[in-house]
Amino acid sequence: MSGYFSDLITGSKSLLVGLGVTLKALVSPVVTVQYPREKIDVSPAFRGHIDLMKDETTGTHRCIVCLSCMKACPCQCITVEGEKQEGVKGKVLTLFTLDFTKCSLCGLCVESCKPHAIDFSDEYELAGFSREEFFYDLLKRVKERA
Amino acid sequence: MDTMQMTLYDVLRMVIAFLLVITIVFINALVMGYLERKVAAKIQRRWGPMEVGLQGWLQMVLDGVKIIAKQLIVPRDADRVVFRVAPLLSFTPVVLPFLVLPFAKNLVGRDINLGLIFIIAVSSINVLSIFVAGWASNNKYSLFGAVRSVSQNIAYEIPILLSLLSVVLITHTYSMQGIVAAQGTVWFCLVQPVACLIYLVSATAETNRAPFDLPEAESELTAGYHTEYSGFGFSLFMIAEYANMFIVCAVATVLFFGGWHGPFSGEYLGVLWFLLKVFLLMLTMIWVRWTYPRVRFDQLMNLAWKYLIPFSLVNLLLTALIVKCI
Amino acid sequence: MATKLERMAGSKHRFLLNMGPQHPSTHGVLRVVLEMDGEYAMELDPVLGYGHRMHEKMAEVRPTSGFYPNTARMDYLGAILFSHGYVGLLERMAGVEVPERAEYIRVITAELNRISSHLVGIGAYVLDLGAFTPILYAFDDREKILDILEAITGSRLTYCYFRAGGVSRDIDDTFIRRTREFIDRMRNRMPMYHDLVTDNIIFLKRTKEIGLIDRDMAIRYGLTGPVLRGSGIAYDVRKSEPYSIYDRFDFEIPTGENGDSFDRYLVRMEEIVQSLRIIEQALDALPDGPVMAKTKKIKLPAGECNYTVEAARGSLSYYLVGDGSDTPYRLKIRVPSYANLSPLPELCRGILLSDLVTAMGSLDLVIPEIDR
Numbered sequence: 001m002s003g004y005f006s007d008l009i010t011g012s013k014s015l016l017v018g019l020g021v022t023l024k025a026l027v028s029p030v031v032t033v034q035y036p037r038e039k040i041d042v043s044p045a046f047r048g049h050i051d052l053m054k055d056e057t058t059g060t061h062r063c064i065v066c067l068s069c070m071k072a073c074p075c076q077c078i079t080v081e082g083e084k085q086e087g088v089k090g091k092v093l094t095l096f097t098l099d100f101t102k103c104s105l106c107g108l109c110v111e112s113c114k115p116h117a118i119d120f121s122d123e124y125e126l127a128g129f130s131r132e133e134f135f136y137d138l139l140k141r142v143k144e145r146a
Numbered sequence: 147m148d149t150m151q152m153t154l155y156d157v158l159r160m161v162i163a164f165l166l167v168i169t170i171v172f173i174n175a176l177v178m179g180y181l182e183r184k185v186a187a188k189i190q191r192r193w194g195p196m197e198v199g200l201q202g203w204l205q206m207v208l209d210g211v212k213i214i215a216k217q218l219i220v221p222r223d224a225d226r227v228v229f230r231v232a233p234l235l236s237f238t239p240v241v242l243p244f245l246v247l248p249f250a251k252n253l254v255g256r257d258i259n260l261g262l263i264f265i266i267a268v269s270s271i272n273v274l275s276i277f278v279a280g281w282a283s284n285n286k287y288s289l290f291g292a293v294r295s296v297s298q299n300i301a302y303e304i305p306i307l308l309s310l311l312s313v314v315l316i317t318h319t320y321s322m323q324g325i326v327a328a329q330g331t332v333w334f335c336l337v338q339p340v341a342c343l344i345y346l347v348s349a350t351a352e353t354n355r356a357p358f359d360l361p362e363a364e365s366e367l368t369a370g371y372h373t374e375y376s377g378f379g380f381s382l383f384m385i386a387e388y389a390n391m392f393i394v395c396a397v398a399t400v401l402f403f404g405g406w407h408g409p410f411s412g413e414y415l416g417v418l419w420f421l422l423k424v425f426l427l428m429l430t431m432i433w434v435r436w437t438y439p440r441v442r443f444d445q446l447m448n449l450a451w452k453y454l455i456p457f458s459l460v461n462l463l464l465t466a467l468i469v470k471c472i
Numbered sequence: 473m474a475t476k477l478e479r480m481a482g483s484k485h486r487f488l489l490n491m492g493p494q495h496p497s498t499h500g501v502l503r504v505v506l507e508m509d510g511e512y513a514m515e516l517d518p519v520l521g522y523g524h525r526m527h528e529k530m531a532e533v534r535p536t537s538g539f540y541p542n543t544a545r546m547d548y549l550g551a552i553l554f555s556h557g558y559v560g561l562l563e564r565m566a567g568v569e570v571p572e573r574a575e576y577i578r579v580i581t582a583e584l585n586r587i588s589s590h591l592v593g594i595g596a597y598v599l600d601l602g603a604f605t606p607i608l609y610a611f612d613d614r615e616k617i618l619d620i621l622e623a624i625t626g627s628r629l630t631y632c633y634f635r636a637g638g639v640s641r642d643i644d645d646t647f648i649r650r651t652r653e654f655i656d657r658m659r660n661r662m663p664m665y666h667d668l669v670t671d672n673i674i675f676l677k678r679t680k681e682i683g684l685i686d687r688d689m690a691i692r693y694g695l696t697g698p699v700l701r702g703s704g705i706a707y708d709v710r711k712s713e714p715y716s717i718y719d720r721f722d723f724e725i726p727t728g729e730n731g732d733s734f735d736r737y738l739v740r741m742e743e744i745v746q747s748l749r750i751i752e753q754a755l756d757a758l759p760d761g762p763v764m765a766k767t768k769k770i771k772l773p774a775g776e777c778n779y780t781v782e783a784a785r786g787s788l789s790y791y792l793v794g795d796g797s798d799t800p801y802r803l804k805i806r807v808p809s810y811a812n813l814s815p816l817p818e819l820c821r822g823i824l825l826s827d828l829v830t831a832m833g834s835l836d837l838v839i840p841e842i843d844r
Contacts, residue, residue, distance in 0.1 A: 008453065011673035015438065021668040022189045022437040022605060031191045031612055043619075045641070047626035074538030106541035106632040111640060120626065190608040286489050290511060290825070356602060357674055365497040365600045366829050439674050440602025442826045443511075 065091035069109035077102035216377035228282035233382035236275035240389035250416035261322035280371035291370025295361035301450035302351035308458035309341035326405030349394035395427035500839030523843035531803035544630035550784035552585035561779035562636035574638035589784035600833035637765030679734035683831030697786025703731035709782035733834035
């Protein structure tokens with residue numbers, strides 16, 4: 001019986017305190033963002049899918065077809081091909097595709113890339129209707145940007 | 147000829163009142179649905195609906211259109227007839243009490259002299275509808291919800307009755323208008339604070355609102371008695387829930403918060419005061435819902451039998467003594 | 473245990489109730505088959521495997537570095553803690569010395585991750601009890617952690633930040649400033665959680681004395697983490713066999729008294745405070761230097777190795793058998809949630825369905841971690 005009234009009093013008090021917390025939140029400013037209308041700036045470190053970087057001096061990519069990204073990728077989602085060309089030292093990139101459906105965005109390929117030819121893009125709105133939309137031809141993309 | 151005119155007038159009055167009531171029930175569901183989402187969002191520091199109309203005020207209308215367009219799925223092993231009847235059954239008892247609610251001095255469907263008893267009697271049917279819905283769904287979770295709602299019913303009906311009785315002892319009338327008229331000078335929430343509190347707590351349980359939303363306890367019973375309902379069947383339950391909220395808050399307003407009394411209430415303007423009070427009470431219920439965890443059903447029993455019922459009995463006794471002495 | 477009804481009616485009236493894999497309070501894809509007597513759960517049988525992705529097998533077919541992204545996908549709430557165990561294992565096996573600064577960064581990010589994991593655990597637990605609002609406040613705080621970690625790791629959930637020999641990216645002043653801001657913010661927010669949840673009479677009544685695990689039972693089932701500490705045993709891998717540089721920090725192991733759901737909740741709350749202390753000390757003592765060891769190529773010798781860390785839900789062991797090649801011969805992962813799930817059938821004998829949800833929520837299970 002001793003706990004009967006004390007329970008009632010402490011209980012009611014705790015309930016009122018709880019209501020106070022939510023009331024305070026009710027009048028505090030909203031913390032969310034109305035997404036499609038407002039957007040938060042993407043962090044510069046954001047790891048999106050990879051992209052071939054354009055070298056400002058040469059106007060093209062820096063890939064030397066060393067295939068280290070292909071080897072580093074745990075998901076085998078990168079395909080790189082190159083061929084020997086007359087008068088050019090080393091190989092010339094002919095194909096660089098990313099199967100983004102398999103990519104786990106770990107960033108190991110970017111770390112393995114010695115000439116910093118690939119980097120993360122900051123695109124995150126990547127919804128699509130078909131699987132084919134996520135097979136990226138990165139070589140074509142870098143040429144389009146040039 | 148004279149009697150004929152009277153009946154015609156009566157019939158016309160009832161038809162108009164009924165149409166108005168149905169309109170109020172639906173509009174109330176829309177407004178409350180919107181308010182609930184908006185207030186919940188603000189408590190959780192979100193925006194809530196924002197897309198349709200200014201501050202998203204049309205959202206509920208569109209949701210209503212969407213939900214009507216949905217297919218009403220009847221589970222294979224359900225009791226088909228009862229399954230379809232249950233939402234209607236939950237809808238009817240919440241419409242009827244509106245007929246005796248005094249919105250203003252001259253704005254009441256029918257002021258019968260047992261108005262309070264009528265409301266309590268009719269709104270008890272709501273439990274039956276929940277039970278029927280849970281039973282007909284032929285789903286174990288639904289049945290749990292149904293069984294809980296029945297056991298919960300015993301817990302809150304008694305304190306509600308006892309707390310209302312202590313008001314009736316003062317007013318000597320069950321008529322809703324009479325009770326309001328008796329509060330011209332002082333509201334009964336000041337005269338009967340204990341009864342008022344007990345009523346508000348039990349009323350939350352009656353409407354199956356958190357923290358007493360045991361029949362639909364989302365994290366335990368998925369959605370309780372309306373797990374299997376889709377489309378309009380589900381929305382009828384929702385409309386009924388909001389209408390039920392309106393009724394218990396209206397009863398609280400009438401009995402404890404002075405009904406339509408207020409400055410400049412006059413013959414009809416009292417309706418504004420009445421609605422203001424009802425909506426403030428409903429907002430409080432929303433506020434409570436988004437603050438507390440859910441109680442367990444044996445704890446609700448404990449609360450009812452160990453706190454609410456003894457307190458309301460003592461309160462009733464004291465009221466009776468004081469009324470007798472005065 | 474036979475109930476009164478049962479003595480009268482025999483055991484026939486019991487019925488099976490299938491809870492999950494799509495039930496709101498079996499987070500993720502746990503399925504629990506219950507034998508119910510009215511609303512009392514009498515027998516319980518957890519069914520696992522709905523989220524099985526054969527992570528351990530994947531480790532056997534790819535170079536050790538290829539397993540980094542997998543670690544984050546087992547426990548999606550404590551991704552950094554899981555990768556901490558893996559890189560620790562590789563370093564111990566290959567004998568790689570990790571630079572000081574990298575160790576400090578690891579501790580800071582790991583503890584941040586622990587806080588964010590506990591915030592979700594607490595929020596989801598209170599959500600199980602029917603309160604919708606606290607989880608959104610918890611997510612508000614967690615969002616701050618995610619922002620801090622995103623700015624440095626580039627990802628918000630599957631960090632993949634630690635590498636054998638260091639971390640993939642150095643932290644900057646912004647990170648330090650924001651982390652300090654977060655520590656202050658979180659300390660100010662704790663009273664709010666206590667007001668809203670801990671002191672709430674309904675919460676107390678729902679959680680006290682529910683899901684009791686006493687000391688013996690906790691040891692018998694091999695429980696770890698907050699679930700074990702809730703039962704009053706001060707066991708924490710960070711203290712008992714300090715890995716990384718945890719022996720340099722001053723922090724306490726919070727323990728409960730009764731081993732009920734409430735104690736487990738309270739231990740998690742207290743651990744958030746302790747993690748904040750660790751982060752603060754680590755930020756104060758942060759040395760300069762490289763964040764990656766010189767030897768980049770990890771060569772695994774033949775033999776076996778074990779490495780245990782304290783993940784958010786308990787002790788996490790990676791056990792690797794190498795055959796001298798680049799890929800492990802076998803990688804076995806001991807996850808805390810699997811052991812923490814195991815007392816559930818005993819806990820739930822003869823308690824109400826509502827209490828079952830309470831007890832299950834208080835174990836803070838992450839099912840993909842069990843299924844792997």
